[in-house]
Amino acid sequence: MPENSVQIREGIRAVLETFQHTPKAHVQSFGCQLNFCDGEKYKGILQDLGYELTDTPEDADVILFNACAVRAHAESRVIGRLGALKPIKERNPRLVVGLCGCMAEEEEVRALLRKSYPFVKLILGAGAMERLPESLLAVYSGEKRYETLAFAGLPDETLPTVRDSSFQASVPVMYGCNNFCTYCIVPYVRGRERSRQPEAIEQEVRGLIQQGVHEILLLGQNVNSYGRGLETEINFPSLLRRLDAIPGDYFIRFMSSHPKDATPELIDTMLSSEHIEHHLHLPVQCGSNAVLKAMNRNYTVEKYMELIDYARAKASDFGFSSDLIVGFPTETDEDFEGTMRLIETVKYDNLYTFIYSPRAGTPAAKMPFASTQEQIAARMKRLLERQREISEAFNARFLGQRVRMLAEKRDPETGLLLGKTRHGLVLETPGTEQDIGRLLDVEVTGVRNWSLYGEIR
Ligand code: SAM
Ligand code: SF4
Helix, strand or coil, rough: CCCCHHHHHHHHHHHHCCCCCCEEEEEECCCCCCHHHHHHHHHHHHHHHEECCCCCHCCCCCCEEECCCCHHHHHHHHHHHHHHHHHHHHHHCCCCEECCHHHHHHHHHHHHHHHHHHEEEEECCCCCHHHHHHHHHHHHHHCCCCCCCCCCCCCCCCCCCCCCCCCEEECCCCCCCCCCCCCCCCCHHCCCEECCHHHHHHHHHHHHHHHHCCEEEEEEECCHHHHCCCCCCCCCCHHHHHCCCCCCCCCCEEEEECCCCHHHHHHEEEEHCCEECCCEECEEEEEHHHHHHCCCCCHHHHHHHHHHHHHHHHHHCEEEEEEEEEEECCCCHHHHHHHHHHHHHCCCEEEEEEEECCCCHHHHHCCCCCHHHHHHHCCCCCHHHHHHHHHHHHHHHHHEEEEEEEEEEECCCCEEEEEEEECCEEEEECCCCHHCCCCCEEEEEEEEEEEEEEEEC
């Protein structure tokens, strides 16, 4: 195997030249935004190696599934879809099938693939993008299977990227997580926290804005830890101020913010900025202090509420959204009532709700369940029904206002344009195909369950 990247590329090109057709690659990402962002780099590398990208796996010579490990149900779906590739592989023996992303980090998944899915030849751990060329060449050179674990550093800043959108872009500011919430597999599969250099982030964001991107989504498992371990003295609010100073017509969003590290300085920075949305995704996970302790979240409901109250005292229309886990092993009916009280008090615009999924190797996976699955399902139903009413009532604060929205796509059923406002709310409006990708001024004339309705003015 050549060690040098030029030799590796030449080796792959020599193989691709023997194909009787244009070599094609299909990359499919699952899970969180960070995975989609990694997927754009996998696409960039494949295109750079000479593959044409295709949305159709049946046409592809390389298929990469870039999958997420956070919940078991999503993993089973990926395994099912990998199984469905078997007939395609039988028709095209040169097809290379690979699994990458944090799901590929799990030893159980690797063992299953080795045993039951021998046609999956590439297994690349989370963030191991740089290894893709050498792994492909290894497989083309006859290696039975190429496996690698996570790349613990930062991805090479010069990796090519094929962006999925011309007007929205995700930009990772940090990788990994140090928090070890007892239910979560992320720290085991994505390694410890490491931050990108502020200059590299600023250069990337500046370039995107110059290309006409209107929405920058900054990503990290806990963006509020940004800067720890860097030589430069910098924290997340100061990074935000630095990016906000870039001239242009755009919004900045970010996720996720761990409540233990979110500060009034963060809120002040958001409110005094020109471009940062007035909405914070602040995942609380549950509204019971006993469960928060068992989850190792390192804050209490009271501490969490302090930041919400601080923001709302400064801007009463400030929006919050959250992740909530229902059915954590120790959760009782009484704990769940705490969650119901919390959603009444905060008035979230939006909730991302998950039924707890045990993940092997995490401390919570060994905890006995205090509730039955029926009780947990009933709690989830109640939570969603009530939250729908709360969102609708609170969304009414925008009725009659003129707001800016980035039109992202057209709803295939209603034909309406869909986009998000500076407060992170989904807004629907009649408009044309040409409006997609534009920032529009819209007057809010109606409120739906989770969204607003308006007319372009
Ligand atoms: N780092 C982010 C944070 O702490 O807010 C979240 C990253 S995690 C990929 C996204 C969400 O998945 C979490 O906020 C949590 O609600 C959910 N999650 C993580 N592990 C889970 C599990 N084992 N079962 C159900 N939901 C889980
Ligand atoms: Fe998982 Fe907690 Fe880290 Fe978020 S902060 S990625 S929930 S361990």
